[in-house]
Amino acid sequence: MRLAVRHETRYQFDPPLVHGLQRLRLSPKESHGQSVRAWRMELSGGRVEVSYDDHNANHVTLASVLPGTSELVITCEGVVDTADRAGVVGRHVGRLPLWAFQCQTPRTRPGARLKALSAPLAGQGEDRLAQLHALSQAVLAAVAYAPGHTDVGTTAEEALGAGRGVCQDHAHIFIGAARLLGVPARYVSGYLLIDGRTEQEAGHGWAEAHVDGLGWVGFDVSNGISPDARYVRVASGRDYAEAAPVTGITWGQSASTLSVSLAVEQQAVQQ
Structure with missing residues (x-):
């Protein structure tokens, strides 16, 4: 499947910003079942300082916000070819060893609720894939998809307690x-x-x-499936903090507002 993506992130600062840095993980990965045919990033109100691959093999762009900027616009667009591999991504790559992904982070650290959710599945490790699909179903049954009740700082334990959340919460609970x-x-x-x-x-x-x-196998808990050709992988990490599309720091007493415009559509493949 050929997918065209246009993603615009717009920050408005009042008063204008003195200085800022943004870490951008907005460039899709080349991986099994995914080929990036074209991708470009444009900045208005900022400039690219350096690009590199991080410890998770994510493509990262470090951009500075120009002094006195009242509006920063980050526009990404491109075309990605994808294939349905039943969620299988394949072997582990990146600088982090595999055991690092068994270590809990502040967002995934379990409390009593998460331990209770996973306990009934502990004896099903003989068929690991079936065990993980059962876990995905258990998370969705425990936490209804409902926007507006959590934010990027909500932990897995908090979302599980609330019984409501979004895709980020489902992923953190599963992890x-x-x-x-x-x-x-x-x-x-x-x-x-x-x-x-x-x-x-x-x-x-x-x-x-x-x-x-x-190797790595995907689980989209919110939709109850493993990712197929409709999905474009961009970044990965031990939790959302390491895979967030945009993170940054700013200097100056300035309030900011954020707006996002995103379009994803299928393109015809010419034979």
């Missing part, structure tokens, strides 16, 4: 529980082609777990 079961797991940020809809409010997030003999 924390998978690690309790002894399975390396990570967060993935990217894009999803939604049937019958081009314009979207935001990107998407899901989880991946490492299964012996298969």
